[in-house]
Amino acid sequence: MPLIVMCGYPCSGKTRRAEELKEHFEKNSERQVHVVGDGALGVDRNSVYEDSQKEKNVRSSLKAEVERKINKDNIVILDSLNYIKGYRYELFCLIKHAQTPHCLVHCLTSAEESSLWNQSRDAAERYSQDIFDALVRRFEAPDSRNRWDSPLFTVLKDDGLPLEAISDALFKRKAPPQNQSTQSQPLSSANFLYELDKITQDVLLAIFNAQKTSVPGDLVSVPGATEKISFYKSVNMAELRKLRRQFISYSKMHPTENTGQIANMFVQYLNKSLH
Numbered sequence: 001m002p003l004i005v006m007c008g009y010p011c012s013g014k015t016r017r018a019e020e021l022k023e024h025f026e027k028n029s030e031r032q033v034h035v036v037g038d039g040a041l042g043v044d045r046n047s048v049y050e051d052s053q054k055e056k057n058v059r060s061s062l063k064a065e066v067e068r069k070i071n072k073d074n075i076v077i078l079d080s081l082n083y084i085k086g087y088r089y090e091l092f093c094l095i096k097h098a099q100t101p102h103c104l105v106h107c108l109t110s111a112e113e114s115s116l117w118n119q120s121r122d123a124a125e126r127y128s129q130d131i132f133d134a135l136v137r138r139f140e141a142p143d144s145r146n147r148w149d150s151p152l153f154t155v156l157k158d159d160g161l162p163l164e165a166i167s168d169a170l171f172k173r174k175a176p177p178q179n180q181s182t183q184s185q186p187l188s189s190a191n192f193l194y195e196l197d198k199i200t201q202d203v204l205l206a207i208f209n210a211q212k213t214s215v216p217g218d219l220v221s222v223p224g225a226t227e228k229i230s231f232y233k234s235v236n237m238a239e240l241r242k243l244r245r246q247f248i249s250y251s252k253m254h255p256t257e258n259t260g261q262i263a264n265m266f267v268q269y270l271n272k273s274l275h
């Protein structure tokens, strides 16, 4: 049934807390508890987190596994770093679609503390210091003001888990209304929206300028994109603005974690729409 999303720095006690939760719910309810996590996937921390493509694949696999496991009887605990805001947003869309409540448990540690715990782990379990530091830098802390990060339970190392409150959050709340995901913004982070607006604007401007000198059939480069725009006819600004608005509406519903990809995605969208 509901989803518990663990979150925290590398080596911050997420698995330990996930086990505590599993034990609690197995003892105090009839429900099955599934822990979905890096451990079960046999993830080798260092090789995954040094390679953004591998990391992305692992995130997708974990999300797919959550999707498979979520049903009206089970509790699913996603025990992974879950440190990307956009990813947590995707999980929120997933639970909304499955019509089940969720909550976040943030294991809050200082980087120094987690680093010490990491150093005293077995070598096979340990993050290399470079990867540990990079993950701490990239960590996007949950913020309970965001629907997808709420309700949020922040747990310090010596705290007991607020088991009653977590249980209430999961079993005494309704699932978020399904239709909201298709309503208008804001659905994602202010930064993503800012980037989306700015990048698509820059692409339009580049096309506008390129059209002054290019002829149909030319390939036009735009800032931030490796892919090129191919024109078979000249396009006026009104049409480009309309396509930009459509692309923005679509992207708001499907925010990417990687804002570096926005320009390429917009180019692909234009190429498809203009042919």
Ligand SMILES: Nc1ncnc2c1ncn2[C@@H]1O[C@H](COP(=O)(O)OP(=O)(O)OP(=O)(O)O)[C@@H](O)[C@H]1O
Binding pocket: 008, 009, 010, 011, 012, 013, 014, 015, 016, 017, 038, 045, 080, 081, 117, 118, 121, 156, 157, 158
């Ligand atoms: N509350 C705590 N107090 C003291 N030490 C702790 C605590 N929680 C975790 N540790 C230490 O940190 C180590 C890692 O814990 P755990 O595997 O739960 O972290 P994790 O966040 O799941 O790690 P990973 O990021 O690799 O998934 C444990 O082996 C333990 O030594």
